[in-house]
Amino acid sequence: MNLEVAFNQNKEQSIQGRYLTLDHIQPVLNRLNTNNQLQVIGQSVLGKPIYEYQIGHGAKRVFLWSQMHGNESTTTKGMFDFVNLLHSESDLAKQFLNHFTFCWIPILNPDGATLYTRANANGVDLNRDSQDISQPESQVLRATFERFKPDFCFNLHDQRTIFGVANTGKPATMSFLAPSYNEEREVNESRLKAINVIAGINEVLQQFIPGQVGRFDDSFNINCIGDTFQYLGVPTILFEAGHFPNDYEREQTRKFVFISLVTAFKVISENDIVTNRMEDYLNISQNNPVFCDFLYKNVKINYDGNEKIINFASQYKEELIGDRICFNAYINQIDNLENCFGHCEYDAQGALYTDDYNNIPKLDQKANFYLNNDIKFVNGLVKN
Secondary structure (H helix, E strand, O other): OOHHHHHHHHOOOOOOOOOOOHHHHHHHHHHHOOOOOEEEEEEOOOOOEEEEEEEOOOOEEEEEEEOOOOOOOHHHHHHHHHHHHHOOOOHHHHHHHHHEEEEEEOOOOHHHHHHOOOOOOOOOOHHHOOOOOOOHHHHHHHHHHHHHOOOEEEEEEEOOOOEEEOOOOOEOOEEEEOOOOOOOOOOOHHHHHHHHHHHHHHHHHOOOOOOOEEEOOOOOOOOOHHHHHHHOOOOEEEEEEOOOOOOOOOOOHHHHHHHHHHHHHHHHHOOOOOOOOHHHHHOOOEEEEOEEEEEEEEEEEEEOOEEEEEEEEEEEEEEEEOOEEEEEEEEEEEOOOOOOEEEEEEEOOOOEEEOOOOOOOOOOOEOOEEEOOOEEEEOOEEOO
């Protein structure tokens, strides 16, 4: 099966970009609700509906949720692409529908999605609320878990552009984790199932994004939902959709989410999880926060009458303005950048830095400046 062709055939064209709310997905959910698969299962802090979409009639039960953090929408897009596949009447769709029953919460945190925030409307990170279960969204998630009784859980997230694969200089476009179930990070039968699935996903992804798959830190935190569900004995897999070069809207990354989902369910349905692929899993390099969006090297500054060569970096802040996300670059690091990589790097070769402020880069200053008074940078980039 050609996974790229399958993605292109099933990509949900009506949703794109980083800002994804209930208003955006409601028409798609209504269209996909061909046989009462869609149900309202609760409400957010601000009274927005939380939906469950259930499809398939197989014995293996899979529970998935996305946008637990409201500003992490890439896996939601990838899931819609995957659900379109399930509606395609292809042989693979029939295989999956016969083998699995899928239960998906498309946007667990609809208030955070509207506000484009990680937390919910009460300012609570739902991924640290698995023990207190203090928020209505957390209560919906836990109640659905207990009612549905899944055989596998998929905890679907985005990660920031700062993450790379170890110190390779490659971005962590997709990262995964089989969460720990105890402080000792031991591997039991349940966790091993998740590990084997991830090893299978990585094997396929290396054909598409070689060297751009990371493994998330497995420190145990019972307050995190993935750790809790793993502790409760259900194999749980964390997805972290990250940066692909020049893809800040994450339209390329969504393809790799789709490929990862298809591969995961092929691995499970074909019973490829009975082996021990621990070594393959551990060979996936760990995530490392080594990237900035822009890295400027060998820049000359005039500091108290002395010329000095420095490096500095800037990072986008994703700011919701109206109904769109604006990527605004701010200076965030100065010097001490030996082990840092930039998604965009510029070698000034000793050109003199000036700006409209004090002619010295300052932290949290907008990344608007000049080199040798003739090369103008606006919002981090050279302006032609």
